[in-house]
Amino acid sequence: DAGVTQSPTHLIKTRGQHVTLRCSPISGHKSVSWYQQVLGQGPQFIFQYYEKEERGRGNFPDRFSARQFPNYSSELNVNALLLGDSALYLCASSLASGVPYEQYFGPGTRLTVT
């Protein structure tokens, strides 16, 4: 079975631009979460979606937004990019929302903002 897939793998953007990252969950999983991992740190929670509804939001500015589609795939959008947005963006899927459903991570999208 295919795991969590993310696209693109790498991305280079300029400050002020907009970016869209995509995630396809494991088949049968209805929940998708997004994390930001800055170099040298642990991942930080951005969003969780379950059944197309936002179920959790981390401490990130409104420039960050996301949505989940009827097929449970998800997009993360970041507007007005800053240098500090350079990071590895990880998507994780789980069967449902809440404990104790474990999360399975994709390979990530590495975003570089210049």
Added chain:
Amino acid sequence: AQSVTQLGSHVSVSEGALVLLRCNYSSSVPPYLFWYVQYPNQGLQLLLKYTTGATLVKGINGFEAEFKKSETSFHLTKPSAHMSDAAEYFCATYTGTASKLTFGTGTRLQVTL
């Protein structure tokens, strides 16, 4: 709020030696605890998890961890290190009602010959 603290940002062991990576948790309720591994330029892979029940949890690749409530710890161990174990290891716990994982700062394991 639930959180985890990893002691030691870098750990170096010889091949064949015991691996011990430390994680302490802070929680007002019984925690759900996880260990993830991250190889260079890759995502996170779940090594093992503690939810309820048996306090000694066995995971993949020969790793195990013991939940000790009295010490608020969930340390990760492996009896004999392999070169392939060199990676970044993260302890994590669920926070809140959503599936929000809160991660520690990570421990980079180096395995030498």
